[in-house]
Amino acid sequence: MASAASKLGGGVKRTLAPPSPSPSVGSTTSAAAAGSSTPRKDRDTPSNIVFSQPALTGTGDSIVSQMAYAVSWLRGKDEPQGYQDVLGYLSLTARPEQDQEFFVEQMRRHPQIQWIPDPELSEQTWRSGTYLHRPTIPNVKNKTQLLAYLQKKTDASAVSVKDLKDGWPDCETAINELEAEHKILVVRAKKDGSARNIWLDDASLFHAVDPQFRLMWARVEVPSVENIVHRLLTAQQKPASEDPRLKAMQAPKVDKKKKRTQRRTGKSTNDHMQDLLKDYSHMKK
Incomplete structure (x- = not known):
């Protein structure tokens, strides 16, 4: 049996079975109509997808988030930092050179980052100079x-x-x-x-106030404006300024009547109705 198997194995090539053909549209439609109560779309859709939530778009790899990290990092540094230090903190040193140059140019334009050119170079490049955080209120630290x-x-x-x-x-x-x-x-x-x-x-x-006087002042009950005016009038004293609200309450309400506008008769231009519009009041007995 062993010799026969070796002979067969040497002359016969084993191949993987071809995948089973997918069912036709007609068969799937008939199967769904026959007994399947769940639509095909619901069966194929994963159940763990939440359509009300946005899809994951990254982990802070955009230039906006990276620039915010750079500003926060420079804020904690007292000395200027080179571009390699900033890119190394952001793990951007492995990026292509054109990407690094673009990020450095955006740093120089950022309002919270100050670029200090290299005084030893006559012509600055994107690699030259250092960077420092520019606070909202500068030069105030004591x-x-x-x-x-x-x-x-x-x-x-x-x-x-x-x-x-x-x-x-x-x-x-x-x-x-x-x-x-x-x-x-x-x-x-x-x-x-x-x-x-x-x-x-x-x-x-500033003048210090005695604590006992503060305690006495806190115990004083200040009356309302209406009570102050009433007490002054009861004591037959004229208040320096009367309460305007009391005047408004005591004043009688006056109903304003609308004036009737008199009708103005314009010049008559209807010649054929002059006899009807003529005044015959002088002919009355």
């Missing part, structure tokens, strides 16, 4: 610089703490210290008490 920036302002607008944190992330401690020294005015959020806006303040205008 209390002295913050007070100088507030003093240079020419208007009374507030300085947003959010813009200040763009270039000085840990400015909360300095803001609290300057507020305690009465050098800045701070508006805080009611929810968590965090600083929202700041203004320049003058410490010489």
Whole structure:
């Protein structure tokens, strides 16, 4: 049997069975009409697809997301960084050279990234120079610089703490210290008490108030405007300014009547009706 098998194996070639032919349109239609209760479209469609959700489009590989990562990375660096450092952080060094050059050109145009040209080169290339984060409020990273920036302002607008944190992330401690020294005015959020806006303040205008006087002032019940006017009139004193709301309530309502407009008779131009339009009142007895 072994010798016979070797002889057969040497002369016969084994081939894979051909795939079974797909059923015709007529057969599938008849099968579905005969007993299949589920349409073919529902059977072929995977059940784990959620059509209300968008399809996956990537994991932050677009130039917009990569530029946001670059700005965030440069924000934490105190010294200028070269283009290779930025591309290495973003894992873009393996990209083609034209892609790297395009990304570097977009970095130079970004409003939050400052490009520092190489002073030793007369002609700059896309590989030359270094990059630094450009904050919304530049050159403010300590209390002295913050007070100088507030003093240079020419208007009374507030300085947003959010813009200040763009270039000085840990400015909360300095803001609290300057507020305690009465050098800045701070508006805080009611929810968590965090600083929202700041203004320049003058410490010489601050005067300490006795805590006992504050307690007494808090206990004083301030009457309403109606009660103040009523008490002054009861004491036979004329109020400095009467309540306009009381005047409006006491004033009698006057019904405004519409004036009837008189009809104006124009010049008659109908010649054939002159006898009908003529005044015969003088002929009455």
